[in-house]
Amino acid sequence: MARRFSARVGALAVLVFHAAQGCAHAPTPAAAPPVVVLEGARVFDGEATTGPATVVLEGERIRAVGPRGSLQVPAGAQVVDYSGKTLIPGLILAHAHVGIVSGVETGRRFYTRENITRQLARYLDYGVMTVNSLGLNPPLFYTLRRELKGHTTGADLLGAGPGLGAPMGLPPARGMNLEDDQVVRPETPEAAREAVRDMAGQGVDMVKLWVDSMKGGVPKLRPEVYRAAIDEAHRHGLRAAAHIHDLEDAKAVVEAGIDVLAHGVRDQPVDDAFIQAMKTRGVWYIPTVNLDEANYLYAEHPAWMDEPFFRAAVDPALQRRFDDPQWQRETLASEGAAKARKAVAINLQNLRALHQAGVKIGFGTDSGALPQRIPGFAEHRELELMTQAGLTPARALRAATRDSAELLGLKSQGAIAPGMVADLVVLDSDPVQDIRNTRDIHAVWRRGVQVRPLRAP
Structure with a gap:
């Protein structure tokens, strides 16, 4: 499972997390974009679902993706447990x-x-x-x-x-x-x-x-x-x-x-x-x-x-x-x-x-x-x-x-990968097993912000 994730993710994650944790010359915490960690879900990578994984969001972008347990969770990050769920791009x-x-x-x-x-x-x-x-x-x-x-x-x-x-x-x-x-x-x-x-x-x-x-x-x-x-x-x-x-x-x-x-x-x-x-x-x-x-x-x-x-x-x-x-x-x-x-x-x-x-x-x-x-x-x-x-x-x-x-021509959308916009759909079931599982929507994230579930008509 872990080999499906890019080898460069680890190095990128280190840089991201150091930036998120701040240093003497970093912006004040109020000015820094929020960091959210989506933990434990399977991730659709364009070919298959892999996982469980850790997906780190910083502001409206995805900053890191890796196997669960392979990335350090930044101090102060909001952690959302999506164990058993599946993440697909919007x-x-x-x-x-x-x-x-x-x-x-x-x-x-x-x-x-x-x-x-x-x-x-x-x-x-x-x-x-x-x-x-x-x-x-x-x-x-x-x-x-x-x-x-x-x-x-x-x-x-x-x-x-x-x-x-x-x-x-x-x-x-x-x-x-x-x-x-x-x-x-x-x-x-x-x-x-x-x-x-x-x-x-x-x-x-x-x-x-x-x-x-x-x-x-x-x-x-x-x-x-x-x-x-x-x-x-x-x-x-x-x-x-x-x-x-x-x-x-x-x-x-x-x-x-x-x-x-x-x-x-x-x-x-x-x-x-x-x-x-x-x-x-x-x-x-x-x-x-x-x-x-x-x-x-x-x-x-x-x-x-x-x-x-x-x-x-x-x-x-x-x-x-x-x-x-x-x-x-x-x-x-x-x-x-x-x-x-x-x-x-x-x-x-x-x-x-x-x-x-x-x-x-x-x-x-x-x-x-x-x-x-x-x-x-x-x-x-x-x-x-x-x-x-x-x-x-x-x-x-x-x-x-x-x-x-x-x-x-949307170069920053359509995939769950570092640098992409954090437009994500959280599903209760794996759509790769049955495409009708795309209907099992648990939550939707739009540019790094969770939006509410389906509205009534």
Whole structure:
């Protein structure tokens, strides 16, 4: 067990502890950051859980990690006994949305400071520390992104600003009560470049493109337009992510230089040429399997829907819908449910093939885009779905932590290691043994501060 911990930890720990204990020229105790020692838990290291371990926090950072008993506990440190527990890094959500939903409704009027901070707090309660709101963000997004940086009351807010879509195309503004959807709808390559320059200047973390015609039902962003947008994003040091559904569109945007496929391919099995192109170009693949499953799953009413972990995430109005027998019958009998089941099966098949081939897998759910895509819970369900596609629990968890941190360029998040931000989830059970154990949340630590357990709705 001990050999899994880096040999350099011991030397680093000595330096940290001498600093924490102070000397004649050190800052006064009141000015020093607090030191907290988390003792006795197993630790997920990105590949497996090891331990029991000692994890030392100083302020908002992790300062040392080592086998239990191998590190000296600093004098005056707060010691928290987590024997029998498991520590994992906070989850990092590379594809979600905020400020669109309230209860069972969607609309631009819900993009408010109050609603978004409430949603970010709910994500945090479920162990999600970073949310990348991938499009459909009006100007308030830029303000909140700046103001909420470094806070401890909710998940960090990253995002893609409004995003770019085809005129009269996706996203479906009218169907979501987003007539004032703020999405830029360029008709020319130069208009696309100008839009990307504007977003980059205001502050975005990614550029979002909608490239999907819904089987010819709406206009699709033209290749010359999305190629210009992708190129301009790269000129500003930004990655570009594409909403796709079909393999044909996925192949086209990969060839055009896209960095991230923000959804899985769901119309047909992927082929070897596509897999090779994804690997060669290093494109990230975010499957969002739960996106389609949510269109029928809750009408089936699996037993876990009666458990507190699920119910605490669900708005009362949405819960009433889920409990309505007529809604359940109509949903399960609908054509939409049948299509969604097919999409889930293909998505799982394609995720299995891409994972086995070594394509880079990110973590996203599209939660917050529609009422049934439930922030907080959707992320834990997505982890379970990823294991159904053949990923081991450890591999799914790595996609949701270290790998998604890499996708978003977050160099100090996604791992439990010296120097990393102390965003930690304390679990009662080991998720490497069963991925559903991520639902056994005992406590959440945010930037070195313990936050309270799950709130009631």
